[in-house]
Amino acid sequence: MEKMYETVCIIRADAGEDVIKGIITKATATVEANGGHVVKLDEWGRRRLAYPIAKKHEGYYFVLNYKSRSEQSKELGRILRLNEDVLRYQTIAGVVGAEEAPKAEDSATKNEATKGDQNG
Protein backbone atom coordinates (compact mmCIF):
# COMPACT_ATOMS: atom_id res chain seq x y z
CA MET A 1 0.00 0.00 0.00
CA GLU A 2 1.30 3.40 -0.93
CA LYS A 3 1.50 6.12 1.64
CA MET A 4 2.64 9.70 1.84
CA TYR A 5 5.95 10.18 3.58
CA GLU A 6 7.93 13.19 4.59
CA THR A 7 11.62 12.89 5.27
CA VAL A 8 13.64 15.74 6.69
CA CYS A 9 17.37 15.26 6.47
CA ILE A 10 20.27 17.23 7.88
CA ILE A 11 23.59 16.95 6.08
CA ARG A 12 26.88 18.29 7.41
CA ALA A 13 27.15 21.89 6.29
CA ASP A 14 30.91 21.62 5.86
CA ALA A 15 30.57 18.80 3.35
CA GLY A 16 31.22 19.82 -0.25
CA GLU A 17 28.50 21.12 -2.52
CA ASP A 18 28.76 18.02 -4.72
CA VAL A 19 28.50 15.74 -1.67
CA ILE A 20 25.27 17.45 -0.63
CA LYS A 21 23.87 17.30 -4.14
CA GLY A 22 24.91 13.67 -4.35
CA ILE A 23 22.98 12.72 -1.22
CA ILE A 24 19.88 14.53 -2.41
CA THR A 25 19.92 12.90 -5.84
CA LYS A 26 20.57 9.52 -4.26
CA ALA A 27 17.63 10.01 -1.92
CA THR A 28 15.26 10.93 -4.74
CA ALA A 29 16.59 8.07 -6.86
CA THR A 30 16.00 5.59 -4.03
CA VAL A 31 12.40 6.70 -3.69
CA GLU A 32 11.75 6.48 -7.40
CA ALA A 33 13.65 3.24 -7.92
CA ASN A 34 10.75 0.92 -7.16
CA GLY A 35 7.64 2.76 -8.18
CA GLY A 36 7.51 5.51 -5.58
CA HIS A 37 7.39 9.09 -6.72
CA VAL A 38 8.65 12.34 -5.26
CA VAL A 39 5.92 14.91 -4.78
CA LYS A 40 8.09 17.73 -3.57
CA LEU A 41 11.71 18.40 -2.79
CA ASP A 42 12.31 21.41 -0.59
CA GLU A 43 15.88 22.47 0.07
CA TRP A 44 16.18 24.78 3.03
CA GLY A 45 19.89 25.13 2.61
CA ARG A 46 22.32 25.97 5.39
CA ARG A 47 20.62 26.53 8.70
CA ARG A 48 21.79 26.94 12.25
CA LEU A 49 21.03 23.97 14.48
CA ALA A 50 19.15 24.57 17.72
CA TYR A 51 21.78 22.47 19.48
CA PRO A 52 25.05 20.96 18.27
CA ILE A 53 24.89 17.55 16.59
CA ALA A 54 28.23 15.75 16.30
CA LYS A 55 29.94 18.99 17.32
CA LYS A 56 28.45 20.80 14.35
CA HIS A 57 26.44 23.97 14.76
CA GLU A 58 25.20 24.20 11.19
CA GLY A 59 23.47 21.81 8.89
CA TYR A 60 22.15 21.62 5.35
CA TYR A 61 18.45 20.77 5.49
CA PHE A 62 16.23 19.27 2.86
CA VAL A 63 12.66 18.01 2.98
CA LEU A 64 11.49 15.24 0.70
CA ASN A 65 7.77 14.61 0.28
CA TYR A 66 7.04 11.39 -1.54
CA LYS A 67 4.48 8.74 -2.09
CA SER A 68 5.72 5.21 -1.94
CA ARG A 69 5.41 1.86 -0.29
CA SER A 70 6.95 1.29 3.12
CA GLU A 71 9.87 -0.68 1.63
CA GLN A 72 11.16 2.36 -0.23
CA SER A 73 10.85 4.49 2.85
CA LYS A 74 12.80 1.93 4.86
CA GLU A 75 15.43 1.72 2.15
CA LEU A 76 15.81 5.50 2.15
CA GLY A 77 16.21 5.43 5.91
CA ARG A 78 18.88 2.75 5.61
CA ILE A 79 20.82 4.75 3.04
CA LEU A 80 20.69 7.95 5.07
CA ARG A 81 21.70 6.11 8.22
CA LEU A 82 24.76 4.62 6.59
CA ASN A 83 25.92 7.92 5.17
CA GLU A 84 28.51 9.59 7.36
CA ASP A 85 27.68 13.07 6.14
CA VAL A 86 24.07 12.81 7.24
CA LEU A 87 23.81 14.23 10.74
CA ARG A 88 20.19 13.28 11.25
CA TYR A 89 17.01 12.38 9.44
CA GLN A 90 13.39 11.89 10.37
CA THR A 91 10.62 10.29 8.37
CA ILE A 92 6.97 10.89 9.12
CA ALA A 93 4.27 8.83 7.47
CA GLY A 94 0.80 9.89 6.45
CA VAL A 95 1.55 13.59 6.01
CA VAL A 96 -1.11 15.26 3.95
CA GLY A 97 0.36 17.92 1.68
CA ALA A 98 -0.82 21.04 3.48
CA GLU A 99 1.08 23.57 1.45
CA GLU A 100 -1.71 26.12 1.13
CA ALA A 101 -2.71 26.14 4.80
CA PRO A 102 -1.96 29.39 6.63
CA LYS A 103 0.91 29.21 9.04
CA ALA A 104 0.37 29.64 12.77
CA GLU A 105 2.98 32.36 12.95
CA ASP A 106 0.75 34.95 11.28
CA SER A 107 -1.42 35.76 14.26
CA ALA A 108 0.33 36.18 17.58
CA THR A 109 -1.07 34.60 20.72
CA LYS A 110 -2.26 36.81 23.51
CA ASN A 111 -0.96 35.03 26.56
CA GLU A 112 1.50 36.74 28.82
CA ALA A 113 4.05 33.96 28.86
CA THR A 114 4.74 34.36 25.16
CA LYS A 115 4.91 38.11 25.53
CA GLY A 116 7.56 37.59 28.16
CA ASP A 117 9.36 35.28 25.78
CA GLN A 118 9.40 37.81 23.01
CA ASN A 119 10.51 40.67 25.23
CA GLY A 120 13.16 38.78 27.16
Next chain:
Amino acid sequence: MDNRGARSSADQRSPGARSSTDQRSPGGRGSTDQRFQGGRKPFIRKKVCRFCKTKGLTIDYKDAKALRPYLTERGRILPRRISGVCAKHQRMISTAIKQARNLAIVPFTVVSM
Protein backbone atom coordinates in the same frame (compact mmCIF):
# COMPACT_ATOMS: atom_id res chain seq x y z
CA MET B 1 -53.29 37.24 12.25
CA ASP B 2 -53.94 36.87 15.93
CA ASN B 3 -50.73 34.98 16.38
CA ARG B 4 -48.66 37.56 14.58
CA GLY B 5 -50.12 40.35 16.65
CA ALA B 6 -49.38 38.55 19.87
CA ARG B 7 -45.80 37.92 18.82
CA SER B 8 -45.12 41.52 17.88
CA SER B 9 -46.48 42.79 21.14
CA ALA B 10 -44.31 40.37 23.04
CA ASP B 11 -41.32 41.57 21.06
CA GLN B 12 -42.07 45.15 21.91
CA ARG B 13 -42.42 44.35 25.55
CA SER B 14 -39.37 42.20 25.91
CA PRO B 15 -36.57 44.81 25.73
CA GLY B 16 -38.14 46.83 28.52
CA ALA B 17 -38.79 43.76 30.60
CA ARG B 18 -35.22 42.63 30.12
CA SER B 19 -33.69 45.90 31.25
CA SER B 20 -35.83 45.99 34.37
CA THR B 21 -34.82 42.48 35.36
CA ASP B 22 -31.24 43.39 34.62
CA GLN B 23 -31.34 46.21 37.14
CA ARG B 24 -32.94 44.07 39.74
CA SER B 25 -30.84 41.03 39.14
CA PRO B 26 -28.10 41.46 41.80
CA GLY B 27 -30.72 41.06 44.52
CA GLY B 28 -33.13 38.64 42.90
CA ARG B 29 -32.36 35.05 42.06
CA GLY B 30 -34.95 34.22 39.38
CA SER B 31 -34.24 31.28 37.14
CA THR B 32 -34.61 33.36 33.97
CA ASP B 33 -32.54 36.24 35.36
CA GLN B 34 -29.42 34.14 35.90
CA ARG B 35 -27.86 34.86 32.54
CA PHE B 36 -28.25 38.58 33.09
CA GLN B 37 -26.67 38.16 36.46
CA GLY B 38 -23.75 36.60 34.71
CA GLY B 39 -23.25 39.80 32.77
CA ARG B 40 -22.89 41.80 35.96
CA LYS B 41 -20.13 39.68 37.37
CA PRO B 42 -16.52 40.69 36.69
CA PHE B 43 -15.76 39.77 33.12
CA ILE B 44 -13.32 36.93 32.74
CA ARG B 45 -12.17 36.25 29.22
CA LYS B 46 -12.53 32.63 28.35
CA LYS B 47 -9.54 31.49 26.33
CA VAL B 48 -10.51 29.94 23.05
CA CYS B 49 -8.23 27.50 21.32
CA ARG B 50 -6.69 29.29 18.32
CA PHE B 51 -6.59 26.13 16.28
CA CYS B 52 -10.28 25.41 16.89
CA LYS B 53 -11.24 29.00 16.16
CA THR B 54 -9.32 29.32 12.92
CA LYS B 55 -10.10 26.59 10.43
CA GLY B 56 -7.19 25.53 8.32
CA LEU B 57 -4.59 26.61 10.84
CA THR B 58 -2.17 23.74 10.86
CA ILE B 59 0.51 22.68 13.28
CA ASP B 60 3.75 22.10 11.45
CA TYR B 61 6.80 20.66 13.18
CA LYS B 62 9.06 22.20 10.52
CA ASP B 63 8.06 25.74 11.37
CA ALA B 64 10.18 26.96 14.26
CA LYS B 65 8.57 30.39 14.32
CA ALA B 66 5.08 28.91 14.68
CA LEU B 67 6.14 26.67 17.56
CA ARG B 68 7.87 29.46 19.45
CA PRO B 69 4.68 30.72 21.22
CA TYR B 70 4.24 27.26 22.74
CA LEU B 71 7.69 27.07 24.27
CA THR B 72 9.01 28.78 27.36
CA GLU B 73 12.24 30.74 27.31
CA ARG B 74 13.98 27.64 28.52
CA GLY B 75 12.60 25.58 25.67
CA ARG B 76 10.00 23.68 27.66
CA ILE B 77 6.54 23.01 26.28
CA LEU B 78 4.09 25.61 27.52
CA PRO B 79 1.23 24.15 29.60
CA ARG B 80 -2.29 24.28 28.29
CA ARG B 81 -3.54 26.43 31.12
CA ILE B 82 -1.30 29.25 29.94
CA SER B 83 -1.54 28.91 26.17
CA GLY B 84 -5.30 28.25 26.25
CA VAL B 85 -5.10 25.54 23.61
CA CYS B 86 -7.62 22.69 23.72
CA ALA B 87 -6.52 19.19 24.69
CA LYS B 88 -6.61 17.84 21.16
CA HIS B 89 -4.43 20.58 19.73
CA GLN B 90 -2.11 20.55 22.73
CA ARG B 91 -1.39 16.91 21.93
CA MET B 92 -0.65 17.83 18.34
CA ILE B 93 1.57 20.71 19.42
CA SER B 94 3.53 18.58 21.85
CA THR B 95 4.21 15.92 19.22
CA ALA B 96 5.18 18.61 16.73
CA ILE B 97 7.61 20.15 19.22
CA LYS B 98 9.14 16.77 19.96
CA GLN B 99 9.56 16.07 16.25
CA ALA B 100 11.12 19.49 15.78
CA ARG B 101 13.49 18.85 18.67
CA ASN B 102 14.80 15.72 16.99
CA LEU B 103 15.67 17.75 13.91
CA ALA B 104 17.35 20.56 15.86
CA ILE B 105 14.71 23.00 14.66
CA VAL B 106 13.71 23.73 18.24
CA PRO B 107 16.01 23.25 21.24
CA PHE B 108 15.55 20.66 23.98
CA THR B 109 16.80 23.12 26.56
CA VAL B 110 18.13 26.63 26.52
CA VAL B 111 20.88 27.11 29.05
CA SER B 112 20.69 30.53 30.63
CA MET B 113 23.74 32.68 30.23
